[in-house]
Amino acid sequence: MADPTVTQLPNELNLTPLTADGLGQARPIMDWLTTFHLASVVLDPYTNESSWVLRAATRVLEQFRSSHARINFIVTAGADDTRAFLGPLADQFLVFCDADRSAVKAMGLTELPAFVFTRVDGSLAAKAQGWHPAEWQVVADSIADVTSWTSLDIPGASDPGSFSGSPALG
Numbered sequence: 001m002a003d004p005t006v007t008q009l010p011n012e013l014n015l016t017p018l019t020a021d022g023l024g025q026a027r028p029i030m031d032w033l034t035t036f037h038l039a040s041v042v043l044d045p046y047t048n049e050s051s052w053v054l055r056a057a058t059r060v061l062e063q064f065r066s067s068h069a070r071i072n073f074i075v076t077a078g079a080d081d082t083r084a085f086l087g088p089l090a091d092q093f094l095v096f097c098d099a100d101r102s103a104v105k106a107m108g109l110t111e112l113p114a115f116v117f118t119r120v121d122g123s124l125a126a127k128a129q130g131w132h133p134a135e136w137q138v139v140a141d142s143i144a145d146v147t148s149w150t151s152l153d154i155p156g157a158s159d160p161g162s163f164s165g166s167p168a169l170g
Helices: 048-063 079-086 102-106 133-147
Strands: 014-019 037-043 069-075 094-097 114-118 124-129
Touching: 014 079, 037 048, 037 133, 048 069, 048 079, 048 133, 069 079, 069 133, 079 094, 114 133, 124 133
Parallel strands: 037 069, 069 094
Antiparallel strands: 014 094, 037 114, 114 124
């Protein structure tokens, strides 16, 4: 029997990858979860809050690059604005564009930035909203536990102070 406290992402949720030429083919969430979990930082490029956390988010994701979690950014914009916001990070990470915020809605997010860990079965194992380092630490520790990886200390020396995020649905 399914745990009613666990959010299960809908199988019909599509994630659209950013490619060098624009947008790739949207694929169902379960196609992205066939082998690896997803460790996602969700950002709104039109807000200060997401820009303030970009360096810290990159540091956190890099910790899990070789783990059994596919690290990625989910950006609530189209291809051009996503690439402009992320700059060279767009070529260093798997990036999904969520201009209609369907992934944000499915994940039940109310504030961005957010850090979300999705297990291979499509369930949300952990999530943190806004930039509250202790909450991001819980997500990082969850990823480390599930993937038998080493977590990291959040906040790091150059990370910003805690702050609430902007409204996730715009």
